[in-house]
Amino acid sequence: MSLHVSRREALAVGAGAFVAAAGGLPAAALAKNDADEIIKSFTGGKEPLKSKVKLDLPEIAENGNTVPMTVSVESPMTSASHVTDILIVADQNPRAGVVHFRLSPLSGVAEANTRIRLAETQNVIALAKMNDGAVFTDSKLVKVTIGGCGG
């Protein structure tokens, strides 16, 4: 009896540790698709700052076929200072690219919302590029219970 309980406990601790470790490692280290190349191509090799970008996704996605996502970037969106591009990448999907938003000062506000497919638990990364070339980023780990890649 006590052996059964302690084994379950051990599994729970193990699973927790695994998820914690997965969340703690940098996204690039875990990517199993073209995430690294796409990110490098977008940033021009620049290290993005973890600031200004806010990526909103559920912690747990019940249905990987349709996961709501909002991305917003702090920016005056004036001709002098505005977001030109926002790239969203998922590091464990068959292909990393999710969507690339293009904005202009005419937008006035840097915010977009859509629904995405996630094949499995993974990091979703948002990168925002400004008109002066500066790049900012935010990322979220989304746990996916039912994968969203068909089949």
Next chain:
Amino acid sequence: MADVKPRIRLDKKTAQKGDIVEVKTLVSHVMESGQRRDSAGAVVPRKIINKFTVELNGKPLFAADLEPAISANPYMQFKFKAQESGTLTFTWIDDDGTKITAEEKITVS
């Protein structure tokens, strides 16, 4: 083809200059990712909307390059600052080049 008339909702069609307008859009499309297999085991070819653009009086306001990772019946929501009156033109482009377009008017005072 099934109803492909897109649904567009602006939270305000009349605005003061400087107001933030929220736009919600929805278009019917299977967004076939190219990852699925049919019952015979053959890959179902990719067929998606790969581009969504919004122009205000012909000037680019918002655009998105979509990948197969965007869910079926793509929902796109964005905000913009009301600065001038006119016509918003929404365009969705399929991999095969087909375009779906729609318009909305906005009055800014």
